[in-house]
Amino acid sequence: MSQNDPSSQPSDFIREIIDEHIRSNRFGGRVATRFPPEPNGYPHIGHAKSVCLNFGIAAQYGGTCNLRMDDTDPSGETLEYVESIIDNVKWLGFDWGDRLYYASDYYDQLYEFALELIRRGKAYVCDLNADRIREYRGTLTEPGRESPYRDRSIEENLDLFRRMRTGEFADGTRVLRAKIDMASPNITLRDPVMYRIKKAFHYRTGDRWCIYPMYDFAHCLSDSLENITHSICTLEFENNRPLYDWFLDTLELESHPRQIEFARLNLSYTVLSKRRLIELVEGHYVRGWDDPRMPTLAGLRRRGYTPEAIRNFCERIGVAKNDSLIDITLLEHCVREDLNDRAPRVLAVLQPLRVVIVNYPEDLVEEFDCPYHPQRPEMGSRKVPFSRVLYIERDDFLENPPKKFFRLAPGREVRLRYGYFLKCLDVIKDPETAEVVEVHCSYDPETRSGFAPDGRKVDATIHWVSAEHALHAEVRLYDRLFQVANPLEGKADFIEHLNPKSLEILKSCRVEASLATAAPGSWFQFERMGYFCVDKDSSPGNPVFNRTATLRDSWAKIAEKGKK
């Protein structure tokens, strides 16, 4: 069993805290977590870290994990975002059963809790406007001042708050505040706002409400209502924990979850903040939320990343409190690892160079049986047609090859994958541009299975496709979205760091005929080129492929060194 493998049961400071709670029977041995996104953007790989953590812990401890939309601010929250969250968390492989909740479903209860706080003399209606409240709040080094409305009677507060709810007052004219401590060194505790007036349409409650609860008030109570035991959130909420506890303590609620904060994910060569992702989408720097260059789950999914790869990535990066910038090569490694195992191998020529085999019969067509996976024969094979005219990759031929290049070149012999040895006899160039347009070769009929009876060796094996039989295809090559590891570093606008070559569209690719029926979303390894998946833009006869990741390429490294 996997219990013997410690690495299969992740351990981190959060799980240590939970272990301790179980030992001390703090929550009756129960573990209940929740993933609480605000539906105001598409979920990204950073959310995946939280999803994996919360659902992972629940599964590991035999507990539950709820999915809760933290929708307490009508502006920006939409059903489209809710759907994208549901869709993507499900795709990642997690199941919340029937426990899909919405903070907006708690509005009535939250309102009652607010009334109770007023009755306990712990909340008051404040008539200061936003600017005034800021002034009264003080600064990091100076204490704040108490609002002149702080000592209203309970009756007046109750009356005013009810009238706030009925829409008697204009937006921004009054708020409900918690009465805590205007001199607290923790600014979060300086009489924080609990409710604001916003006469805005909410995507779920419509115009039933014109006052909306703030995060600090709503979140702890939502957790409590759901009987959460461990409320896991990111580091920036650490300052808010005393407030989280204050509401629950002041209301004397039985269910008092423990808030635990961990460091959010940062990934090199991309950005993971909703605000900036929205900017990329709305500024049309990418083709939408599911653009394969985006770090959104929708983007990664369309790019060809598998849920398994993403989950594995989330496990490998660990959980701690250090601000970190994870190297994107780790994410890439995780997809390659998964796809190497499961992607069928297939032949595809991205930048075709025409090859005529001068000694191959004009009308002969042979079929080679090509296995789908070198290490997994159970994946089977398919027949690939071979004929006199082929296409090979442009990069696999060089008229004047450098020392370490051992692919095709004048006078050189290579092996065609699954086929014959091929020798270059002649190079045909465009008289105007001197560009190589065609290569004439001969093949050795004795080498049909890829070996020479005389035992002679060949340095390279290249991929190919029969000109007459191949399918035309569009292939989209993606590279990192940004040119620098940390686009947010420095004073420059992160947009300036966008990689102008993050997308290269190749329209004259040729892929083997077996791909004609490939379903959108299916993964392949184009041999020697990388992992690709069928894009949703494909139509019958016009397949479109996205490059998920290149293969590791030691030749590219050698070539790169040669340039320097």
Next chain:
RNA sequence: UGGGGCGUCGUCAAGCGGUAAGACACAAGAUUUUGGUUCUUGCAUACGGAGGUUCGAAUCCUCCCGCCCCAGCCA
């Protein structure tokens, strides 16, 4: 200059007083009909710095330095 948090290899990250795991990256080599995969090997005399406690400190204490978060009627 208030409060909260964090500082271990290029990047993450174990370590919880007994003499620095692992992963990615990188480098070298072996195998190979993908310059892929796989395999082997190398990669922190050192844990932000300085003192101190101790037979022994990345782990305990003190001071210092650096980075992140908080002054939304966002979450």
